[in-house]
Amino acid sequence: MAERFSPPPLAGEGQGGGRRRVLIVGAGFGGLACAKKLDGEPVDVILLDQHNYHLFTPLLYQVATGLLNPSDIAYPLRTVFRHSANVRFRQATVTRVELSNKLVRLDAAPPLAYDYLVLATGSTDNYFGNQEVARVSFGLKSLEDATRLRNQVLTCLERADAEPDPAARRALLTFVVVGGGPTGVESSGALTELMAIVAGKDYHQISRAEIRIILVEGTDRLLNTFSVRLGRYAQRVLTRRKVEVRTGALVKGANSHSVTLSDGTAIASATIIWSAGVRPNDPIGESSIPRFRNARIQVDEWLRIPGSPGAFAIGDAGSPRVGDRELPMLSPPAMQAGRYVASTIVDEVRGVQTERQPFRYLDKGTMATVGRNAGVTHLPGGLEFTGFLGWLTWLFVHIYYLIGFRNRISALAAWAWDYLRHDRPIRIILAASPGPKR
Amino acid sequence: MAERFSPPPLAGEGQGGGRRRVLIVGAGFGGLACAKKLDGEPVDVILLDQHNYHLFTPLLYQVATGLLNPSDIAYPLRTVFRHSANVRFRQATVTRVELSNKLVRLDAAPPLAYDYLVLATGSTDNYFGNQEVARVSFGLKSLEDATRLRNQVLTCLERADAEPDPAARRALLTFVVVGGGPTGVESSGALTELMAIVAGKDYHQISRAEIRIILVEGTDRLLNTFSVRLGRYAQRVLTRRKVEVRTGALVKGANSHSVTLSDGTAIASATIIWSAGVRPNDPIGESSIPRFRNARIQVDEWLRIPGSPGAFAIGDAGSPRVGDRELPMLSPPAMQAGRYVASTIVDEVRGVQTERQPFRYLDKGTMATVGRNAGVTHLPGGLEFTGFLGWLTWLFVHIYYLIGFRNRISALAAWAWDYLRHDRPIRIILAASPGPKR
Numbered sequence: 001m002a003e004r005f006s007p008p009p010l011a012g013e014g015q016g017g018g019r020r021r022v023l024i025v026g027a028g029f030g031g032l033a034c035a036k037k038l039d040g041e042p043v044d045v046i047l048l049d050q051h052n053y054h055l056f057t058p059l060l061y062q063v064a065t066g067l068l069n070p071s072d073i074a075y076p077l078r079t080v081f082r083h084s085a086n087v088r089f090r091q092a093t094v095t096r097v098e099l100s101n102k103l104v105r106l107d108a109a110p111p112l113a114y115d116y117l118v119l120a121t122g123s124t125d126n127y128f129g130n131q132e133v134a135r136v137s138f139g140l141k142s143l144e145d146a147t148r149l150r151n152q153v154l155t156c157l158e159r160a161d162a163e164p165d166p167a168a169r170r171a172l173l174t175f176v177v178v179g180g181g182p183t184g185v186e187s188s189g190a191l192t193e194l195m196a197i198v199a200g201k202d203y204h205q206i207s208r209a210e211i212r213i214i215l216v217e218g219t220d221r222l223l224n225t226f227s228v229r230l231g232r233y234a235q236r237v238l239t240r241r242k243v244e245v246r247t248g249a250l251v252k253g254a255n256s257h258s259v260t261l262s263d264g265t266a267i268a269s270a271t272i273i274w275s276a277g278v279r280p281n282d283p284i285g286e287s288s289i290p291r292f293r294n295a296r297i298q299v300d301e302w303l304r305i306p307g308s309p310g311a312f313a314i315g316d317a318g319s320p321r322v323g324d325r326e327l328p329m330l331s332p333p334a335m336q337a338g339r340y341v342a343s344t345i346v347d348e349v350r351g352v353q354t355e356r357q358p359f360r361y362l363d364k365g366t367m368a369t370v371g372r373n374a375g376v377t378h379l380p381g382g383l384e385f386t387g388f389l390g391w392l393t394w395l396f397v398h399i400y401y402l403i404g405f406r407n408r409i410s411a412l413a414a415w416a417w418d419y420l421r422h423d424r425p426i427r428i429i430l431a432a433s434p435g436p437k438r
Numbered sequence: 439m440a441e442r443f444s445p446p447p448l449a450g451e452g453q454g455g456g457r458r459r460v461l462i463v464g465a466g467f468g469g470l471a472c473a474k475k476l477d478g479e480p481v482d483v484i485l486l487d488q489h490n491y492h493l494f495t496p497l498l499y500q501v502a503t504g505l506l507n508p509s510d511i512a513y514p515l516r517t518v519f520r521h522s523a524n525v526r527f528r529q530a531t532v533t534r535v536e537l538s539n540k541l542v543r544l545d546a547a548p549p550l551a552y553d554y555l556v557l558a559t560g561s562t563d564n565y566f567g568n569q570e571v572a573r574v575s576f577g578l579k580s581l582e583d584a585t586r587l588r589n590q591v592l593t594c595l596e597r598a599d600a601e602p603d604p605a606a607r608r609a610l611l612t613f614v615v616v617g618g619g620p621t622g623v624e625s626s627g628a629l630t631e632l633m634a635i636v637a638g639k640d641y642h643q644i645s646r647a648e649i650r651i652i653l654v655e656g657t658d659r660l661l662n663t664f665s666v667r668l669g670r671y672a673q674r675v676l677t678r679r680k681v682e683v684r685t686g687a688l689v690k691g692a693n694s695h696s697v698t699l700s701d702g703t704a705i706a707s708a709t710i711i712w713s714a715g716v717r718p719n720d721p722i723g724e725s726s727i728p729r730f731r732n733a734r735i736q737v738d739e740w741l742r743i744p745g746s747p748g749a750f751a752i753g754d755a756g757s758p759r760v761g762d763r764e765l766p767m768l769s770p771p772a773m774q775a776g777r778y779v780a781s782t783i784v785d786e787v788r789g790v791q792t793e794r795q796p797f798r799y800l801d802k803g804t805m806a807t808v809g810r811n812a813g814v815t816h817l818p819g820g821l822e823f824t825g826f827l828g829w830l831t832w833l834f835v836h837i838y839y840l841i842g843f844r845n846r847i848s849a850l851a852a853w854a855w856d857y858l859r860h861d862r863p864i865r866i867i868l869a870a871s872p873g874p875k876r
Contacts, residue, residue, distance in 0.1 A: 051867065052592065052596060052867045053866045053867075069507045069509055070507075070868055071507055071864040074866045076863075078640035078865075079640055079865065082640050090596075090599070090600060091596045091867070143868055147868070154490060158490060158528075162528060162530075162547055201520045202516035202520050203516065204520075204526065413851075425509070425517075427490070427491075427514040428489075428490065428491045428509055428512045428514060429491075430581055430585070
């Protein structure tokens with residue numbers, strides 16, 4: 001099965017005395033893991049991202065619900081590689097990738113040639129073509145999304161507190177979370193905690209009973225990548241904590257003050273939070289490379305883009321076919337793929353003659369939190385646990401993976417605070433913070 | 439000198455069983471101090487602000503230079519008064535104040551009638567009519583200003599790192615701070631610390647020697663509300679830390695890539711930070727009430743707006759004549775005035791028969807920091823100190839006045855971190871975070 005690589009031709013410009021140049025597009029989990037693994041190796045690495053920070057996306061909902069600061073989950077990429085001799089970060093937006101020319105075009109700088117390309121461009125919200133829903137929904141894929149949602153939730157409470165019209169008030173106090181996967185479960189769990197803190201307290205005119213948090217899921221149960229038992233546990237905990245769980249329901253339409261479900265039910269709501277699906281994101285555009293039905297690039301067993309020497313796609317952007325499926329769009333396969341590709345490149349530039357094994361994703365388990373003291377953890381081999389132990393596992397794994405010592409203690413301190421005081425203190429509405437004026 | 443108040447007529451609607459309604463417009467230092475003093479008293483208080491938080495403005499430059507998070511210096515106002523029985527906060531923008539009708543008009547809610555009005559609307563940047571400079575300058579009056587400036591500074595570094603054209607690069611790496619008062623001194627001191635941390639490290643292509651920070655002051659010395667000795671000390675420290683101080687120079691013009699001084703010098707610079715003056719801000723507009731030349735409302739010795747029963751103006755918005763001068767536009771006189779007006783109102787509603795003494799501002803001293811280990815403190819009576827002791831005094835006074843236990847420990851932790859590690863960790867470019875989508 002395994003085949004040997006033929007070394008790619010050198011790029012015309014021969015950067016750094018003939019050293020090969022690796023271009024990594026995207027500094028999410030996959031791209032960052034790849035760049036770190038290449039740090040100190042005999043290649044020149046340029047890591048590109050449209051933002052100047054690595055974002056720990058699994059905790060975005062904690063920013064949106066006032067527990068964490070944006071900077072707690074965003075780590076400046078230049079700081080990660082400040083002591084590196086061969087990895088350089090550049091903030092740039094990639095406008096086009098020319099696989100045949102081995103060239104990446106940028107928005108505001110000259111194009112970059114590469115010897116190796118690692119496409120790690122992640123994914124974006126998938127509204128399955130429903131423009132109307134896309135227009136009014138709040139996603140949770142970027143820091144801007146998270147602060148926008150925090151502004152929205154707090155502004156709804158502000159307005160409801162002063163709103164005399166009962167119908168308008170009801171819409172302002174109803175929050176619809178779409179999608180019962182980990183993000184939807186965690187978001188609705190955190191929202192219900194926030195509401196318990198502020199209803200009747202910060203907002204004297206609003207009782208907790210008036211606030212509705214509705215979690216809508218298309219299949220018949222929550223967390224359907226986990227076992228039935230874990231999904232039921234999550235549903236039980238959320239229901240006890242006053243989240244209305246509606247399974248077997250899809251969102252059909254939405255406007256500024258209501259959401260319509262597939263069974264025709266209309267829910268008066270000013271806030272829809274979208275966590276019902278993502279789609280892969282890459283700047284290649286139309287070309288003949290193979291893709292899965294969701295447009296994810298279909299790479300070979302060595303994560304190479306077929307027909308494009310030196311080019312790899314990893315993480316949410318690309319997957320090999322595994323049986324009749326793809327790899328899950330989660331951070332662990334992305335990180336493993338990033339490190340695998342880095343090793344492949346290093347072997348090749350070092351002239352290692354042994355055969356390269358195909359990429360194998362090692363599932364170390366998955367987990368989600370439903371909120372305070374309640375988490376679910378699934379380990380390979382079928383071991384599962386719920387409740388406080390599930391939550392504690394979730395907490396420590398997440399804090400462990402938060403990059404950077406400072407972020408880790410800052411997030412840990414925030415959690416300790418939350419745990420001891422039942423507080424979500426970052427309840428500020430921070431309006432437009434645009435970029436440079438000129 | 440002292441005169442008695444005649445009780446104001448009750449508002450038509452007689453809120454809360456005939457209790458008087460106090461409307462406080464603005465929740466800065468003055469408005470917040472007034473509301474806190476009225477907490478628990480037999481009046482109904484409505485505190486209005488366009489933001490949902492009290493902002494500790496003296497530390498905005500620490501947000502702009504990556505030391506503090508926005509939430510470290512912004513405290514949710516509803517949380518301040520969550521246990522209060524008579525003080526209510528509402529986020530609203532006041533569009534007009536009708537002193538003769540005792541009515542305040544809001545942007546998106548019915549107007550509010552009052553028995554007592556406390557105008558505490560603060561101040562805004564004063565560009566002295568220079569629209570061109572206003573358009574391209576970065577102010578430091580709001581959290582949005584601070585995050586915008588942080589985005590600008592970091593974006594300039596990002597761009598310069600990749601910029602091949604020497605002239606464009608020079609403009610990107612030159613930061614002009616206008617105004618040598620405390621804000622200008624503190625901002626340029628913090629900027630030079632940030633640059634020492636990142637130049638040649640996060641940004642490998644940028645050496646510290648290429649970066650210019652220029653502090654422009656119109657008079658012949660820095661900190662001219664302090665003594666000559668303290669001003670000279672600040673100048674000496676800043677110069678040693680590589681800030682170019684230009685006294686006796688005014689900014690005449692500016693465009694996207696350069697600043698022109700009054701002597702004709704043109705400085706290539708993409709970033710102008712404005713701290714050369716503020717002007718009072720109030721929503722009264724044209725009316726016959728007396729004003730100082732800078733448009734600040736001239737109140738009487740009891741801080742009442744002449745001819746407008748029940749209306750007071752405090753802080754940057756209003757001042758009595760003190761000899762041939764006004765009160766300084768600083769937080770201590772605003773806070774003292776807020777508490778004074780609160781006492782006046784309480785005495786009146788309680789029917790206290792003694793004469794009310796005119797307002798007297800008690801100067802407890804002023805201070806500023808030039809940066810790490812270097813501050814200046816002036817105490818009444820002429821006692822002054824500089825250096826580490828001046829800095830320590832400044833640090834503890836500022837942390838003491840930061841509202842809220844959590845903000846205080848969070849800011850203290852950030853400083854401790856900065857002090858031990860020489861770090862300004864919050865180097866993220868966080869783009870537009872607009873308000874609600876709908």
